[in-house]
Amino acid sequence: MSEGPEYRKPLPTPSAVSQPFWDAAREHRLVYQRCRVCGTRVFYPRDICPGPDCFGIGTLEWVESTGKGWVYAHTISYQPAHPAFADDVPYVLAIIELDEGWRMNSNVINIDPQDVKIGMRVEVVWDDVTPEFSLPKFQPAKS
Amino acid sequence: MDDSLRGAAAIVGIGELKPERTRPGRDAMSLLAEAAYLAIQDAGLTKRDIDGLIMEPELAVGGGGGFNAKMAEYMGIYPTWATGCDAQGAAGVAMALQAAAYVQAGLATYVLCGMGAAIDTGGRRRPAAPARTETATTEFSVPFGPTVAANGWYAMIAKRYEALYGTTVEKRAKICVDLRYNANHNPMAIWHDTPITVDDVVKSRIVADPLHLLECVMPCAGGCAFIVTRADIARGMRHKPAYILGGGLGILRGNLTHVGEITICPVGGAARQAFRMARVSPADVQVKEIYDSFTITVMCELEESGFCNKGEAGDWVQEHDLTFKGDHPLNTHGGQLSYGQASTAGGCAQVTEAVRQIRREAGEHQVPGPTDVVYVTGSGGAFSQQAAMVLGSEAAL
Numbered sequence: 001m002s003e004g005p006e007y008r009k010p011l012p013t014p015s016a017v018s019q020p021f022w023d024a025a026r027e028h029r030l031v032y033q034r035c036r037v038c039g040t041r042v043f044y045p046r047d048i049c050p051g052p053d054c055f056g057i058g059t060l061e062w063v064e065s066t067g068k069g070w071v072y073a074h075t076i077s078y079q080p081a082h083p084a085f086a087d088d089v090p091y092v093l094a095i096i097e098l099d100e101g102w103r104m105n106s107n108v109i110n111i112d113p114q115d116v117k118i119g120m121r122v123e124v125v126w127d128d129v130t131p132e133f134s135l136p137k138f139q140p141a142k143s
Numbered sequence: 144m145d146d147s148l149r150g151a152a153a154i155v156g157i158g159e160l161k162p163e164r165t166r167p168g169r170d171a172m173s174l175l176a177e178a179a180y181l182a183i184q185d186a187g188l189t190k191r192d193i194d195g196l197i198m199e200p201e202l203a204v205g206g207g208g209g210f211n212a213k214m215a216e217y218m219g220i221y222p223t224w225a226t227g228c229d230a231q232g233a234a235g236v237a238m239a240l241q242a243a244a245y246v247q248a249g250l251a252t253y254v255l256c257g258m259g260a261a262i263d264t265g266g267r268r269r270p271a272a273p274a275r276t277e278t279a280t281t282e283f284s285v286p287f288g289p290t291v292a293a294n295g296w297y298a299m300i301a302k303r304y305e306a307l308y309g310t311t312v313e314k315r316a317k318i319c320v321d322l323r324y325n326a327n328h329n330p331m332a333i334w335h336d337t338p339i340t341v342d343d344v345v346k347s348r349i350v351a352d353p354l355h356l357l358e359c360v361m362p363c364a365g366g367c368a369f370i371v372t373r374a375d376i377a378r379g380m381r382h383k384p385a386y387i388l389g390g391g392l393g394i395l396r397g398n399l400t401h402v403g404e405i406t407i408c409p410v411g412g413a414a415r416q417a418f419r420m421a422r423v424s425p426a427d428v429q430v431k432e433i434y435d436s437f438t439i440t441v442m443c444e445l446e447e448s449g450f451c452n453k454g455e456a457g458d459w460v461q462e463h464d465l466t467f468k469g470d471h472p473l474n475t476h477g478g479q480l481s482y483g484q485a486s487t488a489g490g491c492a493q494v495t496e497a498v499r500q501i502r503r504e505a506g507e508h509q510v511p512g513p514t515d516v517v518y519v520t521g522s523g524g525a526f527s528q529q530a531a532m533v534l535g536s537e538a539a540l
Contacts, residue, residue: 009286010275010276010285010286010289011276011286012276012282012283012286013275013276013277013282014282015277015279015282017279018279018282018283043283043401044279044280044282044283044401045279046279072303072405073299073300073302073303073405074299074302075295075298075299075301075302075351075352075353075354076349076351076352077288077290077295077298077351077352078348078349078350078351078352079294079350079351080288081288081289081290081294081295082288082289085288085289088288090352091288093287093288093290093295093299093351094299095299095399095400095405102401103400103401104283104400105283105284105287105400106287107287107288113352117306118302118303118306119306133286135286135287137287
């Protein structure tokens with residue numbers, strides 16, 4: 001579903017610390033960070049550990065997620081906040097909790113927005129929006 | 144006496160501008176300055192008396208920091224102590240508590256606190272939400288669809304709340320209707336002339352499921368300011384002092400997505416500290432000024448503050464009359480939903496309304512019963528940081 005050079009929605013602006021996430025995304029691998037000292041799972045990418053009893057600096061390692069999880073929270077957006085999303089409404093904004101116990105924002109797609117329910121099992125599906133960026137979106141789990 | 148803030152300081156001057164959809168030709172500095180001048184005059188002070196400033200850094204014009212200094216020069220007020228207060232919608236309450244600590248510590252005697260918000264649409268529709276993606280958190284949210292203000296985040300809270308506790312728009316709408324009744328009795332409220340019904344709320348369009356348009360605050364231009372001084376000085380001033388009896392500010396997260404149960408809002412810890420310091424319980428509160436960016440915000444704050452159990456706010460608001468004449472007066476000026484939200488000045492207006500009720504100078508929307516113990520909250524981000532404060536009259540000391 002690449003929209004190639006016509007893609008007009010906002011793209012991520014990677015930093016040195018987040019670039020590995022987008023590099024993996026381009027290869028359709030969903031990654032997060034885990035602290036090798038305390039085990040805390042971390043997302044969004046950081047270079048220090050936010051674990052409650054941890055002072056780890058440079059202790060976070062990239063780990064590949066199964067890409068499976070569930071809908072923790074969601075809304076159906078009826079009002080596009082950015083003109084490039086105008087043709088998409090209504091669309092689902094969601095907080096996805098991955099099975100490894102970390103959360104990220106995404107969209108739930110390939111389903112009627114009204115049918116999305118909290119607790120629904122979902123799996124990652126890659127949206128190759130530009131040659132540089134593939135966005136991890138989620139669809140109802142097949143299994 | 145203990146060494147807490149209880150009764151150490153009071154709010155002795157208030158000033159605010161009527162929220163408007165647009166204030167053509169006015170920037171945030173000028174709106175803040177106008178509200179500040181009103182507050183200084185209300186207190187019976189001169190600009191030369193003001194020796195402490197707490198201004199809202201978010202409104203810095205031109206960037207580069209130094210907003211207190213820029214505002215000081217702009218107004219011709221030269222303090223000997225000044226800080227900012229980056230607490231978003233909680234800034235009104237947080238500034239009052241910060242100011243109380245400053246005057247108690249002797250860093251300043253008369254602290255001017257305030258914020259202003261400009262909207263000059265020039266006749267155009269409001270611009271689209273910024274699509275910036277260069278921070279750690281916008282990078283991982285905006286590409287999936289930026290939300291209009293906080294609508295998307297609060298809609299996710301409300302939808303999860305519905306799933307966990309089974310509330311409905313009809314139940315939430317009661318909050319909008321009672322607050323609108325209050326606004327209909329406050330000439331300063333932007334919706335003063337427009338009554339609404341539960342049906343109006345339910346039939347208003349859905350902005351982000353499940354939140355309907357009339358459950359969401361409308362951005363306004365305006366300004367709000369107040370003056371805090373020591374209690375012993377306050378007693379000799381022209382208005383009945385509104386004493387700061389206790390307070391706190393809790394942080395649970397910086398963004399909604401990653402940490403904790405999102406239907407839990409951060410005011411709980413702040414409220415417990417505020418009540419403990421003030422030596423009152425939720426049952427002693429006579430007036431509530433609860434930060435209302437959305438209906439769901441009020442419901443979760445009522446629960447976490449201890450006015451009802453978790454998940455019961457939808458029923459609680461049905462069982463009580465929240466109008467200024469009711470058994471649980473709430474947001475007596477109309478709340479931000481019906482008074483108007485001039486950015487962080489909306490949270491400040493909850494503080495100035497509490498002062499007005501304690502002074503018994505609220506006019507048509509004055510609570511008829513006692514107003515000696517008033518509970519005020521402020522809320523910043525999407526359930527990121529919230530502040531709680533108990534204000535009281537001389538009788539509550």
